[in-house]
Amino acid sequence: MSAPQAQVQRSDFDQLMVPNYSPAAFIPVRGQGSRVWDQSGRELVDFAGGIAVNSLGHCHPALVGALTEQANKIWHVSNVFTNEPALRLAQKLIGATFAERVFFANSGAEANEAALKLARRYAHDVYGPEKFEIISMVNSFHGRTLFTVNVGGQAKYSDGFGPKVQGITHIPFNDLDALKAAISDKTCAVILEPVQGESGVLPADKAYLEGVRKLCDDNGALLIFDEVQSGFGRTGHLYAYQHYGVTPDILSSAKSLGGGFPIGAMLTTAKIAEHLVVGTHGTTYGGNPLACAVSGAAFDVINTPEVLEGVRAKHERFKARLEKIGQEYGIFTQVRGLGLLIGAVLSDAWKGKAKDVFNAAEKEGVMVLQAGPDVVRFAPSLVIADADIDEGLDRLERAVAKLTRG
Numbered sequence: 001m002s003a004p005q006a007q008v009q010r011s012d013f014d015q016l017m018v019p020n021y022s023p024a025a026f027i028p029v030r031g032q033g034s035r036v037w038d039q040s041g042r043e044l045v046d047f048a049g050g051i052a053v054n055s056l057g058h059c060h061p062a063l064v065g066a067l068t069e070q071a072n073k074i075w076h077v078s079n080v081f082t083n084e085p086a087l088r089l090a091q092k093l094i095g096a097t098f099a100e101r102v103f104f105a106n107s108g109a110e111a112n113e114a115a116l117k118l119a120r121r122y123a124h125d126v127y128g129p130e131k132f133e134i135i136s137m138v139n140s141f142h143g144r145t146l147f148t149v150n151v152g153g154q155a156k157y158s159d160g161f162g163p164k165v166q167g168i169t170h171i172p173f174n175d176l177d178a179l180k181a182a183i184s185d186k187t188c189a190v191i192l193e194p195v196q197g198e199s200g201v202l203p204a205d206k207a208y209l210e211g212v213r214k215l216c217d218d219n220g221a222l223l224i225f226d227e228v229q230s231g232f233g234r235t236g237h238l239y240a241y242q243h244y245g246v247t248p249d250i251l252s253s254a255k256s257l258g259g260g261f262p263i264g265a266m267l268t269t270a271k272i273a274e275h276l277v278v279g280t281h282g283t284t285y286g287g288n289p290l291a292c293a294v295s296g297a298a299f300d301v302i303n304t305p306e307v308l309e310g311v312r313a314k315h316e317r318f319k320a321r322l323e324k325i326g327q328e329y330g331i332f333t334q335v336r337g338l339g340l341l342i343g344a345v346l347s348d349a350w351k352g353k354a355k356d357v358f359n360a361a362e363k364e365g366v367m368v369l370q371a372g373p374d375v376v377r378f379a380p381s382l383v384i385a386d387a388d389i390d391e392g393l394d395r396l397e398r399a400v401a402k403l404t405r406g
């Protein structure tokens, strides 16, 4: 029997935790599918999905089964040894994508860190030490390590932490002329999110990505797609690059990849992977058997025509209703995104007030997300029931009605 647990509440956060977050007033304690219950027993519809993470909702039986089965076998061995769940997951990812080699990490930032280090090492080995420049996008988000905040295009995350990582240029997203002007034979990599997530759910144009691919090839630069948010079924394709038909050289994956269990992965080709030889990079927990077992089980459910087509159909269901709410209450001007990564853009009158919508929604019993101050973001379970979508959007409409009518 376990020891009795201490009583804790939201106000304890401020006494116990580093104040880098400002969590909501309630504490979720239990979830099932796309419903969550808080400490007081109040039930909410979950359109947040742990920020695009809980790809199969809460406590999906396939994931609970995989986790408990693995929990009774072996938890951790380190990379001094390999393990069966990691090899099986690598096999699945390689079988379903352009990739020929996989590196496992524990988060999106770590997957990107590996991708960026690999790109620099590859260029160093193949072309020489002058080819180290990285081009990334204004408003992009790639994680919170020092390297990834510097590569990311948001000064609020990178300023005030001492000297910057050198050799990084930021250019506007979806602007091929800007890339044409910036790229050179010193560029080792171009990194972008096929759908910019954190900064407002902004999908790239297909012609743009095709042009980026060509400019990278012409300049001997690797193309890195950060699919931490857009990947693993989120857009209605296993990866968004498959939707666009533009293949990167390196791809990072995390968030949905673990369905709620921490894992990240970097996918690449054999020829590029060759340059991370023994000892050049590593991680203690990366490739952990529990994480890989859960992710492998999530893969088996998600990488099916039924689930991926379902994601595209549920997009339409969300979009139609959100557009209707947007028009009726004058709150949204545009609903954009791919699959179940959706952004509702606030109208001029509501600009900067995504947090107010978040708060009003929570009061009516629906969890949503922000993507910056001007966009309300939805990233629910990829298998959310239509009835849950409808109920959650009913609640959201009630919240918007109260908000807009004062």
Ligand SMILES: *Cc1c(COP(=O)(O)O)cnc(C)c1O
Pocket: 106, 107, 108, 109, 110, 112, 141, 142, 143, 144, 193, 197, 198, 226, 227, 228, 229, 230, 254, 255
């Ligand atoms: C969330 C996110 C990351 C960072 O992932 P962590 O697991 O928080 O390190 C990186 N890139 C994109 C596009 C993301 O959405």
